[in-house]
Amino acid sequence: MSALTKTRPPATRKSRRTREAASAIPMSTFMWALAALYAFPLIWFLLSAFKPGSELFTYPLTILPEDPTTAGFEQAWDRFDFALYFSNTLAVAVTTTVLTVFASAMTGYALAKYQQYRWVKVFFVCLLATTMLPTEVILSPTFVVIRDLGMYNTMAGLVVPSILTATGVFMFRQFFVSIPDDLIEAARIDGAREVGIFFRIMLPMSRPIIMTLAIFSFQWRWNDYIWPLIVVGEQRKFTLQIALRSIVGAENIDWPLLLAASVLSILPLVLIYLVFQKYVMNEDLNAGLKD
Amino acid sequence: MTVTATQEERRPAPAAAPSKRSGRRRVQYRTAPLMLGGISIVLFLIFFVWPGSLGLLYSFTDYSGVGTYEFVGLENYQNLFGDPTFYEALTRTLVFAALSVPLMYVMSLTIAALLVSNYTKGKAAAKIIFFFPWLISPIVAGVIWRWMFGESFGFVNYVITTLGADPLAWQTDADLALMVVVMAGTWGGTAFNMLLFIAALKNVPRAYYEAAELDGANGWQRFRHITLPCIAPTSFMVVLLSSLGAMKEFAMVQSLNGGGPGTSNTFLIQYIYETGFGKAQVGYASAVSMVLLVILLSIALLQLWVNRRRTV
Numbered sequence: 001m002s003a004l005t006k007t008r009p010p011a012t013r014k015s016r017r018t019r020e021a022a023s024a025i026p027m028s029t030f031m032w033a034l035a036a037l038y039a040f041p042l043i044w045f046l047l048s049a050f051k052p053g054s055e056l057f058t059y060p061l062t063i064l065p066e067d068p069t070t071a072g073f074e075q076a077w078d079r080f081d082f083a084l085y086f087s088n089t090l091a092v093a094v095t096t097t098v099l100t101v102f103a104s105a106m107t108g109y110a111l112a113k114y115q116q117y118r119w120v121k122v123f124f125v126c127l128l129a130t131t132m133l134p135t136e137v138i139l140s141p142t143f144v145v146i147r148d149l150g151m152y153n154t155m156a157g158l159v160v161p162s163i164l165t166a167t168g169v170f171m172f173r174q175f176f177v178s179i180p181d182d183l184i185e186a187a188r189i190d191g192a193r194e195v196g197i198f199f200r201i202m203l204p205m206s207r208p209i210i211m212t213l214a215i216f217s218f219q220w221r222w223n224d225y226i227w228p229l230i231v232v233g234e235q236r237k238f239t240l241q242i243a244l245r246s247i248v249g250a251e252n253i254d255w256p257l258l259l260a261a262s263v264l265s266i267l268p269l270v271l272i273y274l275v276f277q278k279y280v281m282n283e284d285l286n287a288g289l290k291d
Numbered sequence: 292m293t294v295t296a297t298q299e300e301r302r303p304a305p306a307a308a309p310s311k312r313s314g315r316r317r318v319q320y321r322t323a324p325l326m327l328g329g330i331s332i333v334l335f336l337i338f339f340v341w342p343g344s345l346g347l348l349y350s351f352t353d354y355s356g357v358g359t360y361e362f363v364g365l366e367n368y369q370n371l372f373g374d375p376t377f378y379e380a381l382t383r384t385l386v387f388a389a390l391s392v393p394l395m396y397v398m399s400l401t402i403a404a405l406l407v408s409n410y411t412k413g414k415a416a417a418k419i420i421f422f423f424p425w426l427i428s429p430i431v432a433g434v435i436w437r438w439m440f441g442e443s444f445g446f447v448n449y450v451i452t453t454l455g456a457d458p459l460a461w462q463t464d465a466d467l468a469l470m471v472v473v474m475a476g477t478w479g480g481t482a483f484n485m486l487l488f489i490a491a492l493k494n495v496p497r498a499y500y501e502a503a504e505l506d507g508a509n510g511w512q513r514f515r516h517i518t519l520p521c522i523a524p525t526s527f528m529v530v531l532l533s534s535l536g537a538m539k540e541f542a543m544v545q546s547l548n549g550g551g552p553g554t555s556n557t558f559l560i561q562y563i564y565e566t567g568f569g570k571a572q573v574g575y576a577s578a579v580s581m582v583l584l585v586i587l588l589s590i591a592l593l594q595l596w597v598n599r600r601r602t603v
Binding site: 259 | 345545576
């Protein structure tokens with residue numbers, strides 16, 4: 001793929017320029033065609049959310065709403081209890097994210113800096129193995145465990161089991177491995193305690209990882225479907241994803257409501273993404289993680 | 292001797308720890324990792340080991356979710372392998388994986404290559420667009436694609452009819468419905484894999500390309516003999532993660548077509564969910580779970596093996 005080369009053998013200025021332009025135009029066109037392909041479903045969905053129900057189901061379809069309305073959004077707010085599901089989801093996502101960041105940082109540090117103990121290494125392998133044993137695979141036994149712990153239909157049931165993720169621990173472990181041990185030694189000589197070293201020196205240093213994992217964790221929890229599905233039974237406690245699914249699962253789908261509620265449900269993540277873009281798209285941090 | 296060095300030495304030869312002092316230190320640090328990692332160990336035991344073992348146990352019982360259960364030996368597994376609906380779900384999941392993993396790979400690599408290319412304009416904006424689907428939950432992604440591919444008022448069928456052809460049965464034809472799932476899954480999964488590929492492509496040493504170009508290698512040859520081998524570890528990762536992800540597909544299908552038409556696109560997780568929760572056959576569902584677990588493990592081991600062999 002010629003696109004990947006940076007320097008080319010010496011050529012006259014003119015020929016280089018023409019070559020560059022000859023490659024740049026088709027390549028850019030191709031890239032933007034793909035971008036349009038990826039963007040279109042989303043744009044169509046956004047614009048449809050502003051169409052009144054009558055316009056959604058009449059030919060000819062138009063790209064832009066002819067008679068823009070926010071009726072769907074109002075309906076989502078009044079009849080669908082959007083605010084309730086939204087606050088449920090927000091509470092779960094924020095709590096879990098805070099706990100995930102702390103637990104992952106502590107565990108990642110322990111796994112990175114106390115490797116002289118055999119159990120530390122064994123535990124690391126165990127954690128990596130959990131990526132092979134995702135919740136999806138052990139649905140019913142997980143439900144039994146949640147029930148026996150008395151966590152069914154509670155906020156704790158949504159939060160506690162999701163705290164530990166191999167990805168989060170792995171991110172912090174990789175970061176702390178790269179921090180030289182001398183730093184810890186110096187602190188030890190100065191009389192700092194082990195846990196103190198972690199909280200006072202190491203945790204503040206890992207700020208970029210904290211930010212990235214916080215954003216990732218928030219996204220995982222906000223968009224999670226399967227945990228809330230098995231833990232929550234009562235409609236008042238539904239998270240957004242479960243509530244949206246209940247509209248799609250209905251006999252007759254209320255499309256104006258569904259589109260508007262779906263659009264509203266993605267807003268918090270869009271906002272976070274736009275503000276904290278550099279933490280999300282930092283490819284160096286992302287290597288090797290996925291929920 | 293610095294303490295760092297002592298720690299390095301300790302591992303291969305613990306007996307060689309020279310002084311009493313360093314021995315005492317080691318004891319002193321024993322509690323710290325336990326304090327720091329303790330929460331995770333407890334969570335790991337409660338939410339992975341416990342349900343995992345229960346699952347294995349239940350797969351040999353007739354447990355229904357409540358009350359007592361009896362051991363039935365291998366009966367669940369025997370029923371499972373004689374159950375056509377299980378095979379249907381299994382083959383459908385495998386077909387889905389076989390279609391979506393290559394597509395995901397090609398799309399993420401192509402987009403990543405375009406985003407690091409020197410010839411493309413507007414990369415920053417394009418990257419944001421390509422990354423956007425990452426924000427969308429599987430449920431909403433399902434809604435978006437269901438809306439696009441609606442049979443009577445979907446945009447795609449509208450375009451098809453406007454062009455003069457007959458509308459396609461995106462929801463009532465099992466294979467077309469699967470195509471929509473493949474497209475939607477690729478759309479949602481590209482963003483993350485693309486990031487992995489961008490990082491890998493940026494790390495390929497420039498000098499290799501320069502040398503190849505001097506030797507007269509064309510674009511394809513450079514890609515085939517330099518880029519691909521250099522990004523092999525990332526390729527491995529992407530293929531592994533997307534095949535595991537494909538085998539676990541559930542949420543998106545729930546809102547896209549609910550596994551339909553009928554039960555024709557019911558994937559394994561949905562099958563497990565429906566037998567375990569819908570029909571309260573926890574024992575039987577657990578047996579399916581164990582089979583899925585074996586499949587996931589085999590995929591991982593197979594790919595690890597291929598990867599090892601290639602690098603040796």
